[in-house]
Amino acid sequence: MKLELIEKLLGKNILSIEEQKIKYPSRNLPEGCKVSRFAPSPTGYVHLGSLYQVLISERLSHQSNGILFLRIEDTDQKREIKGTAELIPAMLKSFDIIFDEGPIAYACAKDTNETCLEEIGKYGPYYQSQRADIYKSFIKYLLENDLAYPCFCTPGELEEQHSFQEKNGLRTGYYGEFAKCRNLSVEEIEKKLNEGKSFIIRFKSQNKFEDKVKYTDMIRGNIEFPGYDIDVPILKSDNLPTYHMAHIVDDTLMGTTHVIRGAEWLSSVPLHLQLFKAIGQKPPKYGHIATIDKLENGNRRKLSKRKDPEANVEYYHEQGYPSVAVIEYLLNIANSNFEDWRRTQPTTEWREFQFSAKKLNNSGALFDLIKLDSISKEIIAQMPAKDLFAKAFEWSKKYDSELFGLMKKEPKYIEDILNIERNIGKNSRKDITKYSDIKNEIIYFFDEYFDLKKANVRTLLSTFSDSDLTGILNDYKNIYDEKDTQDDWWKKIQDLSEKYGYCANMKLYKEAPEKFKGNVSDVARVFRILLTGRDQTPNMYLLMKIMGKERIIKRLSLLD
């Protein structure tokens, strides 16, 4: 096609591909460095599947000392939800996914929380809507080389053709005899243009359906498709490119070597390969990952933005999961040997794990909240109390004002509580799955929330006679000593038990329970109930040390 006509279609002063390539020179990274990207369209929140995808890209690129960049695919202005693109980098940062390039909110200073929407990187703009001229360079090239053409078919006509094809059992799409504008003469094109008709640009496919397209996926291996003979739109009537065009142009100029994307793109591979060939560029390697599914009525389906709150990654923040728990869960789905590694390396950072694209499974995983819980519990159990406190503090600031108030008022007290049976290796307590569980674990330590009723206590401890109960309590108030070791402390409770006819030795008791009023466990329970209002608590000795004698005496005096 002649330049004059091309300019009528695309406008004047369009740079050539060569000129664009001078502006965006190749990266010249050392051998083996992978360049990957996350390229979401700004249509709302970040999906768990997106996090999974970007995590894999992140590992592949950074593990190879390569580059991970963010690109916003905002070529569909109808679907775009304004303002959501800007949320993406911060949300991913909250999961410790750090981009090297792109419109990155924390660009100014990686280690602060300051936001700054400036772009970093020499391959921008990183918003596709700002790259219209760049795409035109490539479309111009295609038009020049008879690999693209304007199409004046109206949406109505296309719809009609589509239903005709369906009715007659034909493949749907703009191909072969159905590609009506494919062979328009220059005169016809000019005539329609002069009439002011709206048009799009279509790629002129060089394939035949009978052809075989072979390609090797990073994850799925060899795949063979029939030839892709449909003349797809590459430039829409709003002058923005379609995904397909934008993809091949951007990933060419931005030097992407590895594309990780959802399996829904698998069937577009023949098209993309063809487009790369048409512009004379080498395609990147593709890895098509499976979706994260959910079971509904016995069938699998993708985690859905609408129906499933857990599809939104923000959900995990709200619930109080450590973000690293979510990452490790996803890592586990991606490379199931991760958990074996984790067992041998309980405290090493997840990035140290040797990630492998080959181990990615190509069937979809069912999302398993229970497994996430288990991972999360393990991670929280490994945190020093100080760190747990700090994380929970940040969490509560945003999601639980009551807890936040307490943490602010008595940080040391709460940290001590959190430290009960912590840092004792694999035997550490594992009763906190997420930060939101903490309130329940600490609340009874605070007098303002501790509201035990006399009558309730009597009911809970109904096996004790009133005189025994008051006797035990009064005695204990006199003998409790904060300086006691755990053994001393236990000995006192045993002695007290004996004094009131409760067996101090469990074995002995089990042999002949009828000889006693009860056992030491019953007596310990008296203190547990009075001091905590609960039947189940962590280690009472440690708990009491933290409560302090004054508070203990006060609580033990409830029945006075």
Place this chain on the structure above:
RNA sequence: GACCCCAUCGUCUAACGGUUAGGACAGCGCCCUUUCAAGGCGCUAACACGGGUUCGAAUCCCGUUGGGGUCGCCA
């Protein structure tokens, strides 16, 4: 409908022609234990089906079934 992908315990998966089909989560049981939470030990539980190929198949091939995806001026 056409094309493509997928198929091992309830779940995530290991196995790369020869294993009593392994692990983790969940479940169950026992032990430990002043209550929990843990921890220790153990148990239940899977190769979708049918044909081949082979001395030998979860593994390779073909088919069936089931599930998923794609077939837009959406990405």
